[in-house]
Amino acid sequence: MNHLAELPAPVALLASALVLAGAFLSLAGSFGLLRLRTFYDRLHAPTIATSMGISCVLLASMVVFTALQSRLVIHEVLVGALVVLTTPVTLMLVARTALHRDRLENNPGVPRAAAPDETAEHPEAARPEGPPA
Amino acid sequence: MRWLLPHPVVSAGLFVFWLLASRSVAPGPVVVGAIIAVLGGWALALLDPPQVRIRRPGLILRLLGRVFVDIIRSNIAVARIVLSRRPARRAGFMHIRLSLREPHALAALACILTATPGTAWLEFDPEEGWLLLHVLDLIDEAEWVHIVKERYEAPLLEIFR
Numbered sequence: 001m002n003h004l005a006e007l008p009a010p011v012a013l014l015a016s017a018l019v020l021a022g023a024f025l026s027l028a029g030s031f032g033l034l035r036l037r038t039f040y041d042r043l044h045a046p047t048i049a050t051s052m053g054i055s056c057v058l059l060a061s062m063v064v065f066t067a068l069q070s071r072l073v074i075h076e077v078l079v080g081a082l083v084v085l086t087t088p089v090t091l092m093l094v095a096r097t098a099l100h101r102d103r104l105e106n107n108p109g110v111p112r113a114a115a116p117d118e119t120a121e122h123p124e125a126a127r128p129e130g131p132p133a
Numbered sequence: 134m135r136w137l138l139p140h141p142v143v144s145a146g147l148f149v150f151w152l153l154a155s156r157s158v159a160p161g162p163v164v165v166g167a168i169i170a171v172l173g174g175w176a177l178a179l180l181d182p183p184q185v186r187i188r189r190p191g192l193i194l195r196l197l198g199r200v201f202v203d204i205i206r207s208n209i210a211v212a213r214i215v216l217s218r219r220p221a222r223r224a225g226f227m228h229i230r231l232s233l234r235e236p237h238a239l240a241a242l243a244c245i246l247t248a249t250p251g252t253a254w255l256e257f258d259p260e261e262g263w264l265l266l267h268v269l270d271l272i273d274e275a276e277w278v279h280i281v282k283e284r285y286e287a288p289l290l291e292i293f294r
Contacts, residue, residue, distance in 0.1 A: 025208065025212060028212045028215055028216060029215075031215060031216070032211070032214075032215035035215055036215070038224070040224065040226075040253070040267045041224050041269060043253045043267065044211055044250050044251055044252075044253060044267075044269040045211070045215060045250075047211070047247065047248070047249070047250035047251075047253075048208055048211055048212055048215075048250050050248075051204050051208060051248050051249070051250060052204065052205065052208040073156075074153070075153040075154060075156055077153075078150060078153055078154055084244055084248050085244060087247050087248065088240075088243045088244055088247040088254065091247050091253060091254070092243070092254060092255070095253060095254075095255045095267070096255065096256060099255060099256060099265075110226070111226050111228070111265055113256075113258065113263075113265075114228070114255075114256040114257060114258035114263040114264065114265040115228065115258055115261055115263040116228040116263070
């Protein structure tokens with residue numbers, strides 16, 4: 001890793017701070033996976049790693065290689081773009097599988113459909129002859 | 134020209150993508166990139182996607198800036214929920230009725246909501262436009278409806294028209 005010794009100190013500090021921040025956020029995301037209790041809550045935790053965690057690491061990479069090669073290095077943007085474009089696919093696959101299963105098993109607390117359940121949202125709608133709310 | 138490049142914007146994007154990924158403009162990568170760009174355009178033409186017209190580039194930039202700020206904000210919020218000892222919060226499902234129907238615009242909205250920690254896109258009913266979301270911190274449901282409808286959906290309706 002000799003070439004890294006050529007980095008000016010401010011650049012090295014900035015890059016280390018970014019790498020540490022990215023690592024910390026990814027760790028927080030993984031910790032959330034362990035810590036949160038329900039499946040649907042757990043969906044949110046890894047998103048920290050795939051949004052800001054990865055952004056910080058990619059930024060650090062851009063800073064280091066731009067400084068080392070004395071030209072703008074931005075192909076890391078591709079990694080970020082691909083991650084943003086592909087995470088919704090896996091997230092929806094996993095989430096909809098869970099929804100499907102919860103609905104089949106009639107688990108409580110899971111919406112029956114994408115449209116709101118009329119009887120649950122507006123109890124008065126279930127009683128057509130009831131007094132107006 | 135039309136048969137060679139049925140989707141010129143996508144082909145141009147693939148070409149730039151290839152050059153960026155191979156970090157060179159030497160003849161070799163340029164030739165391979167051009168082949169990939171043409172083949173990619175043909176593959177997309179076979180899928181026959183609906184025509185899309187994108188307007189208002191200024192608004193796209195403003196929306197991107199807004200999403201960038203929201204991603205940072207929600208990252209901090211979710212990290213705080215995960216790391217705090219006793220989180221005072223209520224997670225839950227919520228329904229939002231969208232006016233968006235354009236598939237590309239819906240895909241963009243799905244990317245935005247997924248990239249933002251704290252909101253997860255679960256299901257969309259294209260018939261009536263109901264979107265089922267799971268929100269990690271559902272303290273104020275009206276606030277979330279406002280964020281999705283005003284901050285994201287309104288500009289997307291303007292951009293994809």
